[in-house]
Amino acid sequence: MREYLVEVIIQNKEMAKDPEGETIERDLIHRGGYDSIRAVRSGKYLRMLVKADGPERAREIVVKMCNELRLFNPVVHSCSVKVRASGRKGGD
Amino acid sequence: MREYLVEVIIQNKEMAKDPEGETIERDLIHRGGYDSIRAVRSGKYLRMLVKADGPERAREIVVKMCNELRLFNPVVHSCSVKVRASGRKGGD
Amino acid sequence: MPEELDYVIGQLGREPNRIELGMLELMYSEHCSYKSSRPILKILPREGPRVLVGPGYDAGIVDIGNGYVVAFKIESHNHPSAIDPYNGAATGIGGIVRDILCTNCRPVALLDSLRFGPPRKGRTKWLLKYVVKGISDYGNRIGVPTVAGEVEFDESFETNCLVNVACVGIGRRDSIVLAKMESPGDYIVLMGSSTGRDGIHGVTFASKTITAESEEERPSVQIGDPFMKKMIIEATLEAVATGFVAGLKDLGGAGLTCALSEMSFKGGTGVEVELERVHLREEDMTPYEIMLSESQERMLFVVKPEGLERVLGVFRKWGLPHSVIGRVTDTGEILVKYRGEVVARLPSKLLAEAPVLHRRAKRPRDLAKALKVPKPREPKDLGRALVRLLSSPNIASKEPIYSQYDYEVGIRTIVKPGDGDAAVLRLLEEPRAIAVKADCNSRHCRLDPFNGHAGAVAESARNVVAVGAEPIAAVDCCNFGNPERPEVFWQFSEGIRGLSYMLEGLGIPCVGGNVSFYNEDERTGRAVNPTTVVVTLGLVEELDWVTTMAFKEHGDEIFAVGRTYAEMGGSEYYHWIHGISGGRPPRASPGRERSSMAIVKEAIRRGLIDAAHDCSKGGIAVALAIMAIKGGLGIDVDLGRIPRSGVGRLDELLFSESYARFVISARPGSARELRAIAERHGGAISRLGRVVDSSELFMRYGGRAIRCGLGELREAWNGSMRRYLGEL
Amino acid sequence: MRIAVLNFPGSNCELDTIYVLRRLLNLDAELVWHEAFDRSGYDAAILPGGFSYGDYLRAGTIAAHSPAMKHVRAMADEGKPVIGICNGFQMLTEAGLLPGALLRNEGLSFVCRWVSLRVESNRSALTWLLPKGAIIRLPIAHAEGRYVNERRAIRELWRNGQVILTYVDELGNPTPDANPNGSMDNIAGICNERGNVVGLMPHPERGAEGVLSPFGSEDGLMLFESLLYFMNGGDRICGAG
Ligand SMILES: Nc1ncnc2c1ncn2[C@@H]1O[C@H](COP(=O)(O)OP(=O)(O)O)[C@@H](O)[C@H]1O
Ligand SMILES: [Mg+2]
Numbered sequence A, B: 001m002r003e004y005l006v007e008v009i010i011q012n013k014e015m016a017k018d019p020e021g022e023t024i025e026r027d028l029i030h031r032g033g034y035d036s037i038r039a040v041r042s043g044k045y046l047r048m049l050v051k052a053d054g055p056e057r058a059r060e061i062v063v064k065m066c067n068e069l070r071l072f073n074p075v076v077h078s079c080s081v082k083v084r085a086s087g088r089k090g091g092d
Numbered sequence C: 001m002p003e004e005l006d007y008v009i010g011q012l013g014r015e016p017n018r019i020e021l022g023m024l025e026l027m028y029s030e031h032c033s034y035k036s037s038r039p040i041l042k043i044l045p046r047e048g049p050r051v052l053v054g055p056g057y058d059a060g061i062v063d064i065g066n067g068y069v070v071a072f073k074i075e076s077h078n079h080p081s082a083i084d085p086y087n088g089a090a091t092g093i094g095g096i097v098r099d100i101l102c103t104n105c106r107p108v109a110l111l112d113s114l115r116f117g118p119p120r121k122g123r124t125k126w127l128l129k130y131v132v133k134g135i136s137d138y139g140n141r142i143g144v145p146t147v148a149g150e151v152e153f154d155e156s157f158e159t160n161c162l163v164n165v166a167c168v169g170i171g172r173r174d175s176i177v178l179a180k181m182e183s184p185g186d187y188i189v190l191m192g193s194s195t196g197r198d199g200i201h202g203v204t205f206a207s208k209t210i211t212a213e214s215e216e217e218r219p220s221v222q223i224g225d226p227f228m229k230k231m232i233i234e235a236t237l238e239a240v241a242t243g244f245v246a247g248l249k250d251l252g253g254a255g256l257t258c259a260l261s262e263m264s265f266k267g268g269t270g271v272e273v274e275l276e277r278v279h280l281r282e283e284d285m286t287p288y289e290i291m292l293s294e295s296q297e298r299m300l301f302v303v304k305p306e307g308l309e310r311v312l313g314v315f316r317k318w319g320l321p322h323s324v325i326g327r328v329t330d331t332g333e334i335l336v337k338y339r340g341e342v343v344a345r346l347p348s349k350l351l352a353e354a355p356v357l358h359r360r361a362k363r364p365r366d367l368a369k370a371l372k373v374p375k376p377r378e379p380k381d382l383g384r385a386l387v388r389l390l391s392s393p394n395i396a397s398k399e400p401i402y403s404q405y406d407y408e409v410g411i412r413t414i415v416k417p418g419d420g421d422a423a424v425l426r427l428l429e430e431p432r433a434i435a436v437k438a439d440c441n442s443r444h445c446r447l448d449p450f451n452g453h454a455g456a457v458a459e460s461a462r463n464v465v466a467v468g469a470e471p472i473a474a475v476d477c478c479n480f481g482n483p484e485r486p487e488v489f490w491q492f493s494e495g496i497r498g499l500s501y502m503l504e505g506l507g508i509p510c511v512g513g514n515v516s517f518y519n520e521d522e523r524t525g526r527a528v529n530p531t532t533v534v535v536t537l538g539l540v541e542e543l544d545w546v547t548t549m550a551f552k553e554h555g556d557e558i559f560a561v562g563r564t565y566a567e568m569g570g571s572e573y574y575h576w577i578h579g580i581s582g583g584r585p586p587r588a589s590p591g592r593e594r595s596s597m598a599i600v601k602e603a604i605r606r607g608l609i610d611a612a613h614d615c616s617k618g619g620i621a622v623a624l625a626i627m628a629i630k631g632g633l634g635i636d637v638d639l640g641r642i643p644r645s646g647v648g649r650l651d652e653l654l655f656s657e658s659y660a661r662f663v664i665s666a667r668p669g670s671a672r673e674l675r676a677i678a679e680r681h682g683g684a685i686s687r688l689g690r691v692v693d694s695s696e697l698f699m700r701y702g703g704r705a706i707r708c709g710l711g712e713l714r715e716a717w718n719g720s721m722r723r724y725l726g727e728l
Numbered sequence D: 001m002r003i004a005v006l007n008f009p010g011s012n013c014e015l016d017t018i019y020v021l022r023r024l025l026n027l028d029a030e031l032v033w034h035e036a037f038d039r040s041g042y043d044a045a046i047l048p049g050g051f052s053y054g055d056y057l058r059a060g061t062i063a064a065h066s067p068a069m070k071h072v073r074a075m076a077d078e079g080k081p082v083i084g085i086c087n088g089f090q091m092l093t094e095a096g097l098l099p100g101a102l103l104r105n106e107g108l109s110f111v112c113r114w115v116s117l118r119v120e121s122n123r124s125a126l127t128w129l130l131p132k133g134a135i136i137r138l139p140i141a142h143a144e145g146r147y148v149n150e151r152r153a154i155r156e157l158w159r160n161g162q163v164i165l166t167y168v169d170e171l172g173n174p175t176p177d178a179n180p181n182g183s184m185d186n187i188a189g190i191c192n193e194r195g196n197v198v199g200l201m202p203h204p205e206r207g208a209e210g211v212l213s214p215f216g217s218e219d220g221l222m223l224f225e226s227l228l229y230f231m232n233g234g235d236r237i238c239g240a241g
Helices: A019-031 A053-066 B019-030 B055-068 C004-011 C018-027 C078-083 C085-101 C124-139 C200-204 C212-216 C224-242 C255-267 C287-292 C307-315 C348-352 C369-370 C382-390 C442-447 C449-466 C485-508 C572-578 C590-605 C619-631 C650-655 C669-682 C709-724 D016-026 D068-077 D085-093 D151-159 D220-231
Strands: A002-012 A038-050 A075-090 B004-011 B035-053 B077-089 C051-053 C059-064 C068-075 C106-116 C144-154 C160-174 C187-192 C245-250 C270-274 C298-302 C322-329 C333-338 C341-347 C413-415 C424-426 C433-439 C470-479 C510-516 C531-540 C557-561 C609-614 C632-640 C660-664 C685-692 C694-699 C704-709 D002-007 D028-033 D044-047 D082-085 D101-103 D109-119 D135-142 D146-148 D165-169 D187-191 D197-200
Touching: A002 A053, A002 B035, A002 D002, A019 A038, A019 B035, A019 C685, A038 A053, A038 B019, A038 B055, A038 C348, A038 C531, A053 A075, B004 B055, B019 B035, B019 C369, B019 C709, B035 B055, C004 C348, C004 C413, C004 C660, C018 C287, C018 C348, C059 C200, C059 C470, C059 C510, C068 C085, C068 C187, C068 C424, C068 C433, C068 C470, C068 C531, C078 C160, C085 C106, C085 C124, C085 C160, C085 C224, C085 C245, C106 C224, C106 C424, C106 C433, C106 C531, C106 D151, C124 C224, C124 C709, C144 C212, C144 C424, C144 C433, C160 C433, C160 C470, C160 C531, C187 C224, C187 C307, C187 C531, C200 C255, C224 C245, C224 C298, C255 C270, C255 C287, C255 C298, C255 C348, C287 C333, C298 C307, C307 C322, C307 C650, C333 C348, C333 C660, C333 D220, C341 C348, C369 C442, C382 C531, C382 C572, C382 C619, C382 C650, C382 C704, C382 D151, C433 C449, C442 C449, C442 C485, C442 C531, C449 C470, C449 C485, C449 C531, C449 C590, C449 C609, C470 C485, C485 C531, C485 C590, C557 C590, C557 C669, C572 C650, C590 C609, C590 C669, C619 C650, C619 C694, C619 C709, C669 C685, C694 C709, D002 D016, D016 D028, D016 D220, D044 D068, D044 D085, D044 D146, D068 D082, D068 D165, D082 D085, D085 D101, D085 D197, D109 D187, D135 D220, D151 D165, D151 D187, D165 D197
Parallel strands: C106 C144, C270 C333, C470 C510, C632 C694, D002 D028, D002 D044, D044 D082, D082 D197
Antiparallel strands: A002 A038, A002 A075, A038 B035, B004 B035, B004 B077, C051 C059, C059 C068, C068 C160, C106 C160, C187 C298, C187 C322, C245 C298, C270 C322, C333 C341, C413 C424, C424 C433, C433 C531, C470 C531, C557 C660, C557 C685, C609 C660, C632 C685, C694 C704, D101 D146, D109 D135, D109 D165, D165 D187, D187 D197
């Protein structure tokens, strides 16, 4: 078994708005000079190491965990899971 | 000019503690039975569209913005900026 | 520190090894040893019938009767906050809470005293936003309400902000625990977060000035864990309740080294510890790092052998990591072993008692000049000036800040931030209350450290009196520049003299404090204004006495208590309206303070007073305006009646910041009784006019009149903090 | 009548709640450590305010997965009152016992202040005795109290009388200025269809005594008195059903 670096990103759905993203964007415009940036969205980032039989399997474990433990609330959040780094030899 | 999707991830530095990640790992993930997951770290995620003359330039703009708006504190945080999607034709 | 090294070698009869040297270096740092300040601080009055534990322990403890005690203490977290405002302020709260907790009192209130540069500066906005967020995220999460504080803005704090935090705890007299190890054989248990590399040499960092490299001193940054802290609070109180905890101390600056040496020195014992037992965050830590680590959220318990299992059981219930690291001995030594080998062996006394330094003090040469400034021209429209003054960041309402703090949790807060001069917390078990407030006017202190510091004591005592309390004890937090500079040391020693003078004059003992030096910008050599924040604790024996500052009813009569002088130096009026930062600040007089306070106290106890507010920044005009804004009622007053001496100008009458003054409102027909009270206490009082059912401030003076609409005043006072800072 | 006040690591209003139930209402209320919670013998459960598990990840999420919640869920199914105050409300939505979600305040920061609330329904255990349309005053103190749900679901809540409290101005209007956190429809509290599971962001335990209120009000007490009536299956003394 190897260990994979998996990233989870949880964002608000459209209907739930994103006050933080909006505020950052407003600040940008407010301070001027950054009008080339738009559509700022904020979210929560989680990163973890997952011991698994392959990247696909690592992803599955994390997806299942996110659903089961409700790392996100499906009514208001969207959640994306990515295997970032390919496996290194697992620890203990 | 094209528009690029740029992602920013702000985390506590590797050597610094991350009480949030530790608590999520201990009290949610492990208690929920997912023992193959470890080293959970939490952070903040930002995503934005940037109009620029190329991906490198898009990245530069965002790095400068993060510094100037003090979206992170270099003393405690690490901030990574990645151009995720290659340019689409810019909007207005 | 070559002389210190010679001293150590002389005492030891040998060279210390590297670990011992590291331990000594930390313990001899200014932060831990008070080596510069100790000789001066000893003049502070510290005795009193209520004092159970005075300076020298983690917190001062006073008896409030019926078996209850209050522990309180203030501490600075300036340097960490200047480089990482969020974690710096948060861990400041964490530290002060531990100081209270280790007396076995439940922390019930926090106060924050903050100082920044001019509000329009980007750095100020950044610091303020994250300092407040750090306090909010940490204080709220541990369930201790932040009930009062103050915020001051001045150029001198632009690089070095000041973040002082205080905590108040309530406990039972018969269950106080002290930071002592008295019985050889007791176990030493380290509980809480694992020990990591963070904050190694944090205290030496706190004893240095800020340089460009500070930002690079990464290991000094600590990260607080309020969730862990909340559990530590509950578990500690539960563990002590078993009756088996013989001593308790938090791990703060200088970590394990400090806790072990101070506890054993105080108890006249020694310790033997085995460092491999310490639970670590990183496996490969060296003994040096373990002894010096300043990781947050740790407590050191001294446990009676027969109760060890019971105490550890409590920690297990709360899921708190812990390790039994050693035992108390009778050798008077700190014996540190690592994997069977002795790695350090030092007398506790040598660590705990650094040799003191006698620093030179010299009055700054340019001070005399700063005191003499020509009087500015009186503005034509004094109503405008008042509106502008209300919008000054130093006077404007701090609601955008304190509304981010949970000031209600605990259901004790009966006078909330913004409602009275001090916060009032009731006891849950009986109908009594305590009052607390932190104060300092650092501009007064800069121009005249003696009178300014005396004024800080007086102001915080007045604030406590204004809400109906009797001041019973105080703690102080000194913030100064580099003490190696004679001018700074002069400010410090004059300041402490001033504190002493007023504390003694008012009969208030000082039961604890904290000194933070080196608050200066190394590049420019600019030091912060000498600033000693004073927190006064008051006792309210009857809940009926609790008084707030809003005018309550039209028809009530308005009185000024205390005499006004033309004392304009360092005033907010000079600074904000005229851009003048000099002049002679108000003179402090314990006699006048005593009279004014006695009048207000007695009037409150006789049930005559509806509202009370002390006069501080912005003088009598600002006091009147805020009481009217708060009450939503107008006033009609004759300023000519204000008791005064040598005040020739109307702007001076309105905005002088003379000490020893209050504005009060009383039921109609109370004037005679109030005058009799004033006479008895040898103080001045005079009826200025009435609260009226209107929406304006109407102030007459001879043939002149000043009118200001309440709406305009309210907008200036309420709205401006948000405007300066953008969204907080 | 025994009421369990659950104590999760990081809860911080549990003693305040116990104080009100015991000292002001003379109720048999018990502080129960979450790991030791067994529903048998309890007639109601209160999930108190605070920051369970530090509110890490999101407010209430981690507590919503603790074993104690299984018992809470069972009590809810049995029709026994389950009350979530502030962090407790967050736990109930995270556990799916109440619909919707409580997200970060629109203003992004923690807000502590007294608010005016209108009673929109007296169908819930907490508003049982309160007349519809009454204005009450309680303090709020939270960083994640913005109630969000799908529009359709919110209409449904209104239709069923499940919206129990809204943030209003002095005159009783649900204006944007009166909304401290950006909640949809100014919603401050909701209940399930049976009215036994109730969640609200304001703190009734902090607003139950005149001495604590800037207005001298004791409105919080009425909410707990309602709970008592509801538990006793009691009749309403005022207001229409
Ligand atoms: N940083 C702060 N934290 C909490 N409360 C604060 C803070 N700053 C000011 N306050 C509150 O605002 C009110 C006014 O404080 P202050 O400006 O110091 O008044 P005064 O000068 O009349 O003593 C007090 O209730 C005080 O406790
Ligand atoms: Mg005051």
